[in-house]
Amino acid sequence: MKSFLKYVLATITGIAVVFVLLFFILVAVISSTVSQMGSSTEANVPNNAVLYVSLNHVISERTAASPWEGIDLPGYGAVKSLGLNDIVARIQAAKEDSRIKGIYFNPSSVNAGMATVKAIREALVDFKKSGKFIIAYSDVYTQKGYYLASVADSIYMNPEGSLDFKGLSSSVTFLKEALDKLGVDMQVVKVGTYKSAVEPFLLNEMSAANREQMTSYLNSTYDAFLANIAEGRKIPADSLRAIADNYLIRNADDAKRYKFIDDKLYKDELLTLMKKRLGVEEKKDIPTISLLDYSTPAKTESATDRVAVLYAYGDIVDGEGSEGSIGGEKLSRELRKLRRDDRVKAVVLRVNSPGGSALASDIIAREVELTKKVKPVVVSMGDYAASGGYYISALADSIFAEKETLTGSIGVFGLIPNMKGLLNNKLGIHMDEVKTGKFADLMTSVDRPLTAEEYTIVQAEVNRVYHTFTSKVSTGRKMTVAAVDSIGQGRVWTGQQAVANGLVDGIGGLQRAINSAAAKAKLKTYRTVEYPAVKDPFASILSTSKEKIKMWVIGEELGEYRAYIEQLRTVTKRSGIQARVPYSLEIK
Template sequence: MKQFFKYVFASMVGFILSVLVLFILGLVILGVIISSAEDKSVTISSNSVMRISLDYPVVERTAKNPLDDLDFMGFKGEKNIGLNDILTNLKKAQTDDRIKGIYLDLSSVQSGMATIEEIRNALIDFKKSGKFIMAYSEVYTQGAYYLASVADKIYLNPEGILELKGFSSELMFFKGTLDKLGIEPQIIRVGTYKSAVEPFILDKMSDANREQVTSFMGSMYDHFLDNISKSRRVNRDSLFSIANDMKVRTPKDALSYHLVDGLKYKDEIIAELKSRTDTEKDEDVKAVKIEDYKSNETTDAEDGGGSSRIAVVYASGEIVGGEGSEDNIGSERISRAIRKARTDDKVKALVFRVNSPGGSALASDVIWREVLLTKKQKPVIVSMGDYAASGGYYIACAADSIFVQPNTITGSIGVFGIIPNMKTFFNDKLGITFDGVKTGKYADLGDISRPLTDAEKMIIQKEVNNTYYTFTKHVSEGRKKDQSYIKSIAEGRVWTGSQAIKNGLADRVGNISDAVKSAAKMAKLDKYKVVSYPSLKDPFESIFGTSSDKLQSYITKIQLGDQYIYYKQIKEALQLTGVQARLPYNISIK
């Protein structure tokens, strides 16, 4: 009996302590949320340097994370910043007399090449102020070096690494695994280049896929070399030779080929920063992270006076039906945002920022309809990010004008469907069999426990064909070109932004700021304010609305590291429903 009461007492004490700890933690979180709700400005001293690291994924918009400033019992929040605020802060810093220059502390920049392009162009614009940009790293990846190449001075650690070896893109194929498991992917598609299904039915790239990958990667690489050549004043052909033969194998090689301006240790970098900012040797360099930078100044685009507005609707991630989340494009959520901007009399034009590899064809059509309706009432300009392909292009094609970066991935106008036949897997591998009844000939259409019949394949193929016809028709109407021409450049083929301008799928090179200016011009606005849709989640919802699935995904990502992308690709393939309009695969340029 004593043991019984002992365990009961211990359990009660443990429960009470747990509740107490959670209560205290809740108070801490609540305090952080309340304090973060206040508009805090970081104090910036004169002769300061803005430090840019970008050692985290750069998303389209800065998320509202109330735990950024949390420092409790060893747990410390990390501040991230979205592309929108990076560009805004760089613009403000140009005219901020307190900021003397920028220090790029780069190694690996976790974003697509089009995002890097926008930041790079903003840095080039910053240099017009006459202020310095200095870059330093122990290891420069190709993306990091591309960004750093605009700096006045580029320094590398004397024992460091600078990667310059050309682009590569490796695809992973699952056919062998599926064969061993006895799973047959039943593919229905339209488009010779629509290669999204290839990893499931082939063990290597098809000739058509190899052709398109070679083409768009070549276009991206040409742009990469041309810009570095211009910034570093190194002959373009020489730069190609340096990379092709991987001539930069030591820091001294990087220096001899004029890719960097010096080999220095961190203390020497700090000394140079002190010299550039007139800082005494015994004082610390006054630095502010771009994540913390605040300014009381505003740009014309942010607060131009008057009541007229330009709405920027952000659509980032895969396209799905329903509400979706801030990590993807829910057709209901984004449609509602576009509709809200359309019916607001103060909103005179809309900029649609698309950064998506596509997804559900049906969800894409739902969003396309709202863009079309809005275009009939006010100007609609599309600004494409790293990706605006397949479904991402579908939702963009109705716009008045489309802005891209030269290295944006776009096009991929094609559709497909996958229904796995897992009969052999269930029967032979697991010993599971199925039996049942049905009241209609096609009542169990799509059942994965058996193969499709020829009649069922014809039904699904017709659905896919109809979706492809609708897709190309929307594009031809939006781009004001014959449908036959659109079909000739469609077939699921992927293009870069530069190629898309040439074949008529896009109009001009420009960033989101250029798109806003174009929208203002079309709406004949001299003064306007920019408003963003859809609204970001409030701090309470960000914390307490986190689902168990999202938490599990986060844990899995930490455990798998760089291999998480393959896990995600397989998981997404197994969850596909309905006809899909998405990129052929996860494109990762190394």
């Protein structure tokens, strides 16, 4: 009877899940059809309008096609988001749009890495060259939010609001004690003094080498952070540092006293001020359009020559990968297509990756090398282009990064879990096996430690992969292998530091990389085309994995703990030798 009830309940649950998914698919199809019907028309922008910019959504490298776009989901509200490419493009379009008189910027939260934030800031700086205004207002300014707001002509905040300005910090989550309690021993084989991706499984705090590189990275990022705010607010960087070190800004009065804001205003007072600036009657609303809704007609370009921008963001994985990851096979195929496409005269590889599979990284690097023999290949680095992310970049003709980019981390490691303690002592599970050869179960058995001979074999393979990695960097950067090793060893660098040590050619964003690629290809007129082609929204829902659906459903409830769950899932799926950045940095 129990078995019967179990199968009945499982069937009912399955049917319910299917119906829920079918419902969402139906809604998605309808919304997608409606949106596509109006996608060819320009957004209805009123005259004398203000562009409302709020970045309170996850900002990826590129806007992803989503069947949920614009749908009001129960308990979640309207699902809308823009990638960095469209955020920058729309701000640039607004600069030239005579209907847009200025930007109302509300940076309540900014969910992006520092290099991404810097790219948005540069787009806002460029917008101001038009002579149009930028007004920033928020109840609460985070440090990233204020960093962006410092571009504005005027900064206001709620009289009872807060402004966070106390310096940057970054933390690493260590799992050793938890693994010890579970009876799991993580066996590590690595190359690189600074290759500390494995430290969370072995230690309860940072090693001296890891602390050294994290401190160096954070200070370099902080210097650039202060320099940009100093330029925007005309406050000396040393003064900003002292204000942060002593935590002198704790409320709106402090923010005004130290000239971080221009005034304290309630929202109604801000709206009155903006109406006077725009010449709008007090009883009328300010003509406004959100950046999420703003669009302009696609430009008709006569140029046939193309500079391809190929996006590579997320973990580097073997095979095809999925949305938000870099599949070795998939990206290699895209590079081959671009190499053979006579319309494409140069390729810009936009990399935002902490690395991953060493094998997949090598497969991609090979295609970069082959493409470079046919046409120029220039790399533009985002928040991360480290370890495997640097591996796939090293052989390009030129590499550009932001000052805040985290790059380098030239090192590799292998991670083999020994769960004997968990299985035997905690769960009472024992395993036995037979095999045809001495090493038949190498890297597959999780219920025993590696033998000394097995460890030697794995270490030799890790050393071999590291030699391949450093050799390719040596070839691409025209350095000796010894020189690469001296700045390698798994150490991470900021983009600014990487220029100094020869790993990067210059500081700049995507546009500088595009300009460089066009110059190398000797192009006077050309069009920029993004690759891979964006998926049809309906096709994207059909390819959505069940793990992503589950994470989407429970993500809101997990809140800040979602990142830790994702990290654990990533760790359990890793196989083979890894070329991965030492940690996931969350700058606070």
